[in-house]
Amino acid sequence: MNYHSVETSRAVLPPAKTIDIDGVQTAYHVAGTGRPIVFIYGGNFGSADSAPSTHAWNLNFVPLAERFQVIAFDKIGQGFSGNPLRDEDYTMAAVVRHAAGFMSALKLPPAHVVGHSRGGFAATRLALEYPHLIRSLTIVSSGTLSPRVSTNEVALSKCPHPSFTRESARWIYEGYCFSKSTVTEDWIDKVYEVLQLPKYRESVKKIVDEQLGSRVFLPELAKQKRETLQWLQEGRLQRPTQIIFGRNDPTVAIEGAFDLFDAVAAHQRRTELHIFNQAGHFSYREHPSRFNALLGDFIDLVDRW
Amino acid sequence: MALQEQTITVAGQKARILRGGRSGAPAALFLHGGIPGVAPFCGGSHIWGDSLTPFMTDLDVLAPDLPGSGQTTAAAEPLTMDTLGRHVVALLAACSIETADVIGHGLGGLIGVWLALNHPARVRSLSIVASPMSAPTGDSLDDILFTAPPQPRWSRESQAWALERVSYGHAHIDSRLLDTCVAASQAEAHRQAVDYMRTNFGKMFAPSMNRTKAQLWETCRNAGVQVPTQIIWASHDPATTREAGFVLFDVISAKQKATQFHVINRAGSLLFREQPAAFHHIVASFGEGIRQEKPQVAA
Numbered sequence: 001m002n003y004h005s006v007e008t009s010r011a012v013l014p015p016a017k018t019i020d021i022d023g024v025q026t027a028y029h030v031a032g033t034g035r036p037i038v039f040i041y042g043g044n045f046g047s048a049d050s051a052p053s054t055h056a057w058n059l060n061f062v063p064l065a066e067r068f069q070v071i072a073f074d075k076i077g078q079g080f081s082g083n084p085l086r087d088e089d090y091t092m093a094a095v096v097r098h099a100a101g102f103m104s105a106l107k108l109p110p111a112h113v114v115g116h117s118r119g120g121f122a123a124t125r126l127a128l129e130y131p132h133l134i135r136s137l138t139i140v141s142s143g144t145l146s147p148r149v150s151t152n153e154v155a156l157s158k159c160p161h162p163s164f165t166r167e168s169a170r171w172i173y174e175g176y177c178f179s180k181s182t183v184t185e186d187w188i189d190k191v192y193e194v195l196q197l198p199k200y201r202e203s204v205k206k207i208v209d210e211q212l213g214s215r216v217f218l219p220e221l222a223k224q225k226r227e228t229l230q231w232l233q234e235g236r237l238q239r240p241t242q243i244i245f246g247r248n249d250p251t252v253a254i255e256g257a258f259d260l261f262d263a264v265a266a267h268q269r270r271t272e273l274h275i276f277n278q279a280g281h282f283s284y285r286e287h288p289s290r291f292n293a294l295l296g297d298f299i300d301l302v303d304r305w
Numbered sequence: 306m307a308l309q310e311q312t313i314t315v316a317g318q319k320a321r322i323l324r325g326g327r328s329g330a331p332a333a334l335f336l337h338g339g340i341p342g343v344a345p346f347c348g349g350s351h352i353w354g355d356s357l358t359p360f361m362t363d364l365d366v367l368a369p370d371l372p373g374s375g376q377t378t379a380a381a382e383p384l385t386m387d388t389l390g391r392h393v394v395a396l397l398a399a400c401s402i403e404t405a406d407v408i409g410h411g412l413g414g415l416i417g418v419w420l421a422l423n424h425p426a427r428v429r430s431l432s433i434v435a436s437p438m439s440a441p442t443g444d445s446l447d448d449i450l451f452t453a454p455p456q457p458r459w460s461r462e463s464q465a466w467a468l469e470r471v472s473y474g475h476a477h478i479d480s481r482l483l484d485t486c487v488a489a490s491q492a493e494a495h496r497q498a499v500d501y502m503r504t505n506f507g508k509m510f511a512p513s514m515n516r517t518k519a520q521l522w523e524t525c526r527n528a529g530v531q532v533p534t535q536i537i538w539a540s541h542d543p544a545t546t547r548e549a550g551f552v553l554f555d556v557i558s559a560k561q562k563a564t565q566f567h568v569i570n571r572a573g574s575l576l577f578r579e580q581p582a583a584f585h586h587i588v589a590s591f592g593e594g595i596r597q598e599k600p601q602v603a604a
Contacts, residue, residue, distance in 0.1 A: 001593065002593050002596070005597050005598070247555075258547070261570075265571075268570075269571050270583070272570065273568040274566070274587075275554065275565060276565055277562060277565065278562045278564075289593075289598045290563070290594030290598070293590035294586075294587070294594065298586055300586065301583065301585075
């Protein structure tokens with residue numbers, strides 16, 4: 001199925017709505033009608049150099065709204081949503097609970113969930129813990145879920161620019177991409193806007209200054225990752241799944257895509273692996289036309305069942 | 306609705322094709338596999354079964370019997386990759402098609418490569434499907450897949466055995482497939498091809514395959530393949546390894562931006578029969594995405 005391609009500066013999400021999810025004001029965008037697609041972007045709260053928000057999906061959200069009900073929301077502590085209410089909720093488990101709460105509150109039929117990077121891990125946990133909410137799973141370039149060594153630190157540590165600046169954000173995202181031209185002004189505008197939010201600064205204080213990142217988030221994530229990989233091996237992932245990786249991702253080893261495929265495909269007939277050339281971490285922004293066609297056709301395939 | 310059988314004249318020779326779908330829509334040319342007179346089951350357009358039906362909604366679908374297979378006998382000139390490739394170019398012209406999405410399985414994948422290298426303007430996109438003969442082989446192990454076929458060769462039993470040998474499951478090997486394979490083995494095209502290959506496979510045909518591959522590697526080292534290309538492999542293909550397909554992807558992707566690699570689960574070599582829906586969405590979405598993008602040049 002064809003989708004119109006859009007210039008990134010013109011692919012504007014509709015105005016955000018908010019909904020209270022267990023005390024956390026949650027920002028989200030919804031457009032189109034029909035079968036729901038829920039996008040979950042990557043990253044985590046409290047990073048001082050990069051700050052994704054729903055705009056990450058604008059090149060996919062807007063075209064796919066022609067045929068689907070598309071939904072993008074800000075994860076707890078990220079974008080324009082509120083922060084975790086308790087220190088012990090600066091965890092991936094809380095991110096997953098919040099996402100499940102959000103999807104339940106919208107009373108969606110089982111949705112096609114597309115998760116990127118850390119969002120791919122969250123989407124996978126959703127499919128494992130809340131299968132009634134999920135119809136299919138698309139995992140995009142998730143080093144968090146990959147059993148291989150990720151090289152984010154090798155590619156992205158020692159940013160030469162001060163934190164909370166457009167320059168630092170640009171340097172980080174250019175480091176993730178195959179082509180630097182992928183990192184457009186509108187993308188950086190949105191990242192910068194989030195980086196300036198008082199509530200976002202608060203999450204950075206928690207993660208960095210109060211060391212919740214090293215004391216809570218990362219150790220908890222490491223435990224949950226071990227459990228998640230075991231669950232995949234055991235065949236607990238029981239939804240059609242596609243795995244989409246970029247060949248030239250400086251942060252995620254391509255071998256991890258094959259490992260994930262093998263783990264899921266052993267138990268789940270509808271499992272597909274797709275690799276895009278000249279694509280870094282953000283294949284959905286580097287090749288949106290082909291990505292959207294692939295995603296839309298996969299969803300059609302699953303829904304024809 | 307099914308594809309319609311047509312007999313057309315291609316460069317003075319009778320050729321059988323299947324055609325159907327939306328006329329005036331972008332053309333999709335499906336090239337079947339099987340080295341004529343050599344492969345242990347008979348190739349031809351019958352191999353696609355019903356797997357091309359979903360493409361008919363949006364595309365002008367063509368699936369020929371290639372020279373030496375099905376109901377298309379080879380011309381008087383020696384059967385090689387070059388004559389197969391030139392036949393397909395003439396076939397497109399005979400069907401008034403300027404440019405097509407080319408999808409080639411097995412040997413058909415290598416014919417697609419030949420087209421992309423020698424007539425890139427005719428190929429809008431190329432999908433190389435489960436095609437070990439298109440991939441680098443290096444010092445590979447000896448091929449033992451078909452060492453002990455039941456005799457006589459190309460009998461119903463012998464072809465069923467070979468189809469099972471290249472498959473993940475056997476459920477797709479139905480009586481219609483076997484009937485059409487047996488019919489192909491009794492056709493003039495196959496009998497001539499067997500005769501020809503007895504003396505000429507090593508002398509003529511295999512060298513022509515190697516020349517095409519050498520031309521591919523040379524092109525990939527230099528200007529690059531000029532056509533958006535995707536590699537579609539199967540999770541359980543006894544005829545090739547997943548690594549071979551991925552190496553092919555890596556070689557082509559070095560110079561061609563629009564290159565993709567895909568693996569379809571629970572399928573063998575005839576992945577379009579075993580997982581037709583996955584095959585359809587991967588092939589169709591590539592063509593759609595490419596048509597959305599600005600024309601790609603090798604970068």
